Amino acid sequence: MSAHADEAAAIGGGKTAAVAAWDAEQSARRRLILVGRIVVGVALVAFWEYASGRMIDKLFVSSPSAVSLRLWRWLGDGSLWNHLSITLYATALGFIIGSLVGFVMGLLFGRYRTIADIFDPYITALYSIPKIALAPLFIIWFGIGIESKVAVSASIVFFVVFLNTYAGVRDVNPIYIHATRIMGGNEYHVLRHVMIPSAASWVITGLKVSVPYALVGTVIGEFMSSNRGIGFIIAQATGLFDTTSVFAGLVILGVVGAVINVGLRHAESWLLRWKAQD
Amino acid sequence: MTITVRGAEKRYVSRGREVRALDNVDLDIAAGEFVAFVGPSGCGKSTLLNMVAGILPLTGGTIRHDGVAVSGINRAVGYMTQVDSVLPWHTVFENVELPLKFRGVPAAERKSRVDAMLARVNLTGFESSFPAELSGGMRKRVALAQVLVYDPGTLLMDEPFGALDAQLKLLMQAELLAIWQATGKTVVFVTHDLSEAVTLASRVIVFSGRPGRIKAIETVPLAYPRDPFKVRFLPEFEACYAKLWAALAPEIAKGEAV
Ligand SMILES: Nc1ncnc2c1ncn2[C@@H]1O[C@H](COP(=O)(O)OP(=O)(O)OP(=O)(O)O)[C@@H](O)[C@H]1O
Numbered sequence: 206m207s208a209h210a211d212e213a214a215a216i217g218g219g220k221t222a223a224v225a226a227w228d229a230e231q232s233a234r235r236r237l238i239l240v241g242r243i244v245v246g247v248a249l250v251a252f253w254e255y256a257s258g259r260m261i262d263k264l265f266v267s268s269p270s271a272v273s274l275r276l277w278r279w280l281g282d283g284s285l286w287n288h289l290s291i292t293l294y295a296t297a298l299g300f301i302i303g304s305l306v307g308f309v310m311g312l313l314f315g316r317y318r319t320i321a322d323i324f325d326p327y328i329t330a331l332y333s334i335p336k337i338a339l340a341p342l343f344i345i346w347f348g349i350g351i352e353s354k355v356a357v358s359a360s361i362v363f364f365v366v367f368l369n370t371y372a373g374v375r376d377v378n379p380i381y382i383h384a385t386r387i388m389g390g391n392e393y394h395v396l397r398h399v400m401i402p403s404a405a406s407w408v409i410t411g412l413k414v415s416v417p418y419a420l421v422g423t424v425i426g427e428f429m430s431s432n433r434g435i436g437f438i439i440a441q442a443t444g445l446f447d448t449t450s451v452f453a454g455l456v457i458l459g460v461v462g463a464v465i466n467v468g469l470r471h472a473e474s475w476l477l478r479w480k481a482q483d
Numbered sequence: 484m485t486i487t488v489r490g491a492e493k494r495y496v497s498r499g500r501e502v503r504a505l506d507n508v509d510l511d512i513a514a515g516e517f518v519a520f521v522g523p524s525g526c527g528k529s530t531l532l533n534m535v536a537g538i539l540p541l542t543g544g545t546i547r548h549d550g551v552a553v554s555g556i557n558r559a560v561g562y563m564t565q566v567d568s569v570l571p572w573h574t575v576f577e578n579v580e581l582p583l584k585f586r587g588v589p590a591a592e593r594k595s596r597v598d599a600m601l602a603r604v605n606l607t608g609f610e611s612s613f614p615a616e617l618s619g620g621m622r623k624r625v626a627l628a629q630v631l632v633y634d635p636g637t638l639l640m641d642e643p644f645g646a647l648d649a650q651l652k653l654l655m656q657a658e659l660l661a662i663w664q665a666t667g668k669t670v671v672f673v674t675h676d677l678s679e680a681v682t683l684a685s686r687v688i689v690f691s692g693r694p695g696r697i698k699a700i701e702t703v704p705l706a707y708p709r710d711p712f713k714v715r716f717l718p719e720f721e722a723c724y725a726k727l728w729a730a731l732a733p734e735i736a737k738g739e740a741v
């Protein structure tokens with residue numbers, strides 16, 4: 206029995222020397238990566254600034270200083286938020302609708318194999334259509350307002366989340382389902398304690414991949430026809446050969462994408478904390 | 484009778500080939516008995532337990548448990564499967580708590596019962612560990628706590644102590660015997676280890692090589708309570724072991740010849 210007290214002590218209280226050393230090593234590595242990232246970022250921007258006007262015509266590549274000024278102006282006159290909010294709103298809505306429907310359908314298909322097999326060729330055919338090609342159709346159906354952008358991004362997100370959820374549910378080890386039911390679990394318990402957690406890593410992968418897609422879907426919808434949104438800014442500026450505004454729009458999209466990704470990574474590591482490290 | 488098996492037969496069909504795993508098995512297990520299954524690998528021991536648990540349908544014959552014909556999941560048993568069935572996304576505590584949750588046991592009572600059970604299997608201090616952070620033997624003990632905590636009348640155990648080291652195995656055997664004697668459960672225990680079968684069981688069933696049939700049934704002439712650390716030095720133990728080995732050895736040799 207005392208062997209077990211030792212085992213418990215080993216994972217229990219206090220930082221041992223090994224834990225402290227491991228922590229130190231990790232934080233040193235993190236610092237190195239952070240510094241490296243800053244250096245690379247500064248170097249890229251500096252090169253862009255230097256090359257602009259000297260090596261490449263300013264008309265094509267603008268310059269970081271001009272882009273920053275443009276962003277600053279947009280921030281000041283409220284147009285940044287005016288356009289960004291509509292893009293974010295459409296993206297979020299498309300993401301939520303697409304992933305909700307995709308998740309539920311994925312669970313159903315995973316649970317009822319025969320239904321899945323019947324629908325399989327049609328789903329595959331639909332999936333093979335580039336969703337971008339649906340954008341003009343959605344504009345006919347839903348008009349040039351926000352609804353058509355939501356529809357484009359939802360249709361992209363739906364497939365990614367649906368296919369991942371479906372794959373995840375099919376991947377569930379039947380032994381867990383049997384064990385849970387023998388222990389007294391009902392259908393809901395099986396769903397809650399086996400299906401969903403087991404499919405979680407697939408679903409989260411699907412969600413992670415589909416957030417940028419949702420943004421892409423919205424922006425493409427905005428390219429085609431709109432009067433607001435970051436996609437609209439970029440499309441309009443392109444027409445006017447205003448590369449500074451185009452780059453400013455691209456920077457905004459890049460920053461938004463990166464911020465969303467960081468959030469998702471945190472969510473992922475919390476949800477999948479049960480997986481063995483390394 | 485708690486478990487009545489009549490003419491049980493199982494044929495698997497996979498990739499167009501038929502495997503006869505179990506053939507015409509008749510068996511009666513009385514309430515409160517401790518029965519061990521031994522037999523060469525692949526003779527259908529796990530298959531029979533799966534059928535008693537209702538995971539697998541029979542292809543012939545019947546199995547009755549507590550007088551009811553088993554068809555579909557049998558919730559009246561606790562089943563410790565041969566492969567790991569502890570849920571990897573739940574902590575040790577949550578895993579052991581699960582069957583109580585399913586039964587609507589209130590939270591405070593759940594906590595005390597889970598804590599007591601974890602202490603019995605020497606896992607105190609690991610409540611918040613995830614299964615991936617445990618050794619194979621520790622996961623087996625989590626599975627044991629999980630089936631014991633909700634107190635099913637019949638326990639099906641498929642090589643539960645196979646992954647444990649020799650000392651811990653003896654400790655767990657003693658623990659299981661104590662629980663069995665205190666509660667009067669019916670236990671069906673599959674093992675590769677003949678001396679484990681003799682140490683624990685009141686009756687040992689020897690299966691023949693595939694297709695599995697019952698080759699011999701031996702009543703173990705050792706009185707309970709038994710001390711797993713000591714029984715194997717008794718002359719009755721040796722005699723019983725020798726008889727079982729005589730029945731089992733040719734089956735194992737046969738299996739290896741194939
Ligand atoms: N799902 C399956 N499909 C096809 N054949 C199977 C399946 N499961 C088991 N078998 C076959 O049935 C036979 C009995 O398997 P079973 O797992 O019951 O053996 P066992 O006695 O538990 O063996 P071990 O002692 O190695 O665990 C084996 O020959 C195996 O190949």
Ligand SMILES: [Mg+2]
Nearest residue numbers: 528529565641
């Ligand atoms: Mg087996």
